[in-house]
Amino acid sequence: MRPFHSLIESSACSLFKVLEIHCRAIKLGAIADIYTANNILSLYAKSRELCFARTLFVEMPRRDTVSWNTMIAGYVHCGNVETAFEILRTMKICGFDFDGYTFGSILKGVASAYRLDIGEQVHSMMVKMGYAANVYSGSALLDMYAKCGRVEDAYVVFQCIPERNSVSWNALIAGYVLVGDPGTAFWLLDCMEREHVELDDGTFAPLLTLLNNTEFYMLAMQIHGKIIKHGRAFDNTVCNALITSYSECGSIEDA
Numbered sequence: 206m207r208p209f210h211s212l213i214e215s216s217a218c219s220l221f222k223v224l225e226i227h228c229r230a231i232k233l234g235a236i237a238d239i240y241t242a243n244n245i246l247s248l249y250a251k252s253r254e255l256c257f258a259r260t261l262f263v264e265m266p267r268r269d270t271v272s273w274n275t276m277i278a279g280y281v282h283c284g285n286v287e288t289a290f291e292i293l294r295t296m297k298i299c300g301f302d303f304d305g306y307t308f309g310s311i312l313k314g315v316a317s318a319y320r321l322d323i324g325e326q327v328h329s330m331m332v333k334m335g336y337a338a339n340v341y342s343g344s345a346l347l348d349m350y351a352k353c354g355r356v357e358d359a360y361v362v363f364q365c366i367p368e369r370n371s372v373s374w375n376a377l378i379a380g381y382v383l384v385g386d387p388g389t390a391f392w393l394l395d396c397m398e399r400e401h402v403e404l405d406d407g408t409f410a411p412l413l414t415l416l417n418n419t420e421f422y423m424l425a426m427q428i429h430g431k432i433i434k435h436g437r438a439f440d441n442t443v444c445n446a447l448i449t450s451y452s453e454c455g456s457i458e459d460a
Contacts, residue, residue: 220257223248227261243271250279270302274310281314289314290323293330303334305341312345316352324349338365344373351380356389371397375407382411390415394431404435406442413446417453425450426459 227245230236236245242265249258258279265272273296280289293311296303308331315324328346331337337346343366350359359380366373374397381390390412397404409432416425429447437443451460 220252220254223252223254223257227257237266239265239267239269239272243269243275246272246275250275250282253279253283255279255283255285268301270304270307273301274304274306277307278310281310281317284314284318286311286314286318286320286323290327293327297330303336305336305339308336308339308342309345312342312349316345316349319353321349321353321355324353337362338367340366340368340370340373344370344376347373347380348376351376351383354380354384356380356384356386369402371403371405371408374402375405375411378408379411382415387415398431404431404437406437406440409437409443410446413443413450416450419455421450422454422456425454425456429459 223245226248227236230241230245235241242261246258246261246265249255249261258276262268262272262276273292276292277289277296280286280292289311293307296307308327311327312324315321315327324346327349328337331342331346336342343362347359347362347366350356350362356377359377363369363373363377374393378390378393381387381393394404394408394412397408409428412428413425415421416428425447428450432438432443432447448460451457
């Protein structure tokens with residue numbers, strides 16, 4: 206069985222290849238193994254072949270949280286957040302356990318589609334099931350509110366996460382950048398430093414987009430100093446943002 210699993214794990218996500226693996230699994234009787242079925246399901250989802258994925262999902266004799274999460278992520282990946290949410294609701298009705306990845310996946314789709322109405326329903330489910338404080342799902346919820354322009358709600362979620370990581374902080378900073386609140390965005394940067402949270406390209410790049418005028422030249426230089434201090438001077442995303450910022454501040458030489 207191990208060579209068969211190795212074939213699954215190393216397979217390119219072409220439909221022909223996945224169909225071949227699926228057929229072999231059926232012939233070998235391996236499709237009844239939930240680990241094997243979940244892996245094939247994931248290959249269909251990553252190939253955007255959701256009709257095949259759904260057929261396999263329905264025919265699986267046993268499903269677990271991974272099976273449901275894979276279907277939700279597949280529809281999110283294809284931009285169909287409505288169907289992903291329906292699967293989430295069905296998963297709940299069927300009594301399956303949720304985890305941080307369940308909510309993280311659906312909220313990623315909600316944020317991309319700006320479907321605040323669905324996001325608020327997911328938030329309600331998270332609170333009822335005790336996942337609002339989970340760092341993975343909580344950060345995804347925060348990011349959803351931030352991208353939908355609801356930074357006040359994002360900040361409330363942020364405060365409810367007991368162990369925040371750089372993803373949580375960066376999502377909140379990006380939210381305040383989006384609504385054009387540089388004061389709060391840079392205040393959060395200072396808070397990150399005081400709490401010794403790792404600063405990365407996701408921290409600096411959004412902030413640099415705010416420094417787009419000659420009056421911000423000195424601030425751009427200060428942020429450049431922080432970038433060097435935190436070892437991010439050679440990150441492509443940060444360098445590109447810094448070049449743009451210096452240019453817009455009127456310092457072509459620094460750019």
